[in-house]
Each structure stands twice: as structure tokens, then as C-alpha cells.
Amino acid sequence: MIGVLVVTPILILSSIIVFLMVRKSKISGTKFMLLGLSFLIFGGIFVIDTDTYLEGVEYLVVYIGLILSVVGFAKN
Numbered sequence: 134m135i136g137v138l139v140v141t142p143i144l145i146l147s148s149i150i151v152f153l154m155v156r157k158s159k160i161s162g163t164k165f166m167l168l169g170l171s172f173l174i175f176g177g178i179f180v181i182d183t184d185t186y187l188e189g190v191e192y193l194v195v196y197i198g199l200i201l202s203v204v205g206f207a208k209n
Contacts, residue, residue, distance in 0.1 A: 144196060147193065151200045151204065152200070152204055155201070162207070166202050166206055169204075170202055171198070172201060173198035174198075176192070176194030180195060
């Protein structure tokens with residue numbers, strides 16, 4: 134239960150920061166979509182690998198990649 138109370142604000146805060154960062158920049162949405170896909174693949178490798186345990190950081194990387202891809206798609 135404590136984990137949910139800690140992780141939920143981190144996910145909300147990270148998505149707000151990514152959203153504001155993408156909206157304020159002059160970089161095209163396609164580049165943000167590609168960056169998001171890179172984060173998704175990078176985090177997905179760590180999620181699937183059974184030898185690594187990073188205390189859930191790998192899921193945060195996948196989530197940030199998903200948010201980057203969605204916001205980059207919306208920016209196009």
C-alpha cells in the first residue's frame with residue numbers, strides 16, 4: 134500500500150514535467166515520438182530481463198517513454 138502512495142505522485146509529476154517540456158520546446162513532435170519509442174524499448178529490455186531488479190525504475194522509464202510518444206504524436 135505504501136508503494137502505491139509513493140509511486141502515484143511520481144508518475145503524475147513525471148508526466149506533467151514531460152508534457153510541459155514537450156509543449157515548450159521547438160523540436161518537432163516526430164523527434165519526441167522517436168525518443169519515446171527509444172525509452173520504451175530500453176525500459177522494456179530491463180522489464181523482460183529476469184536478472185535485473187531496479188526497484189521499479191524500469192517501469193517508470195517505460196511509462197515516460199509512453200508519455201513522450203503520446204505527447205509527441207499530439208504535437209504533430
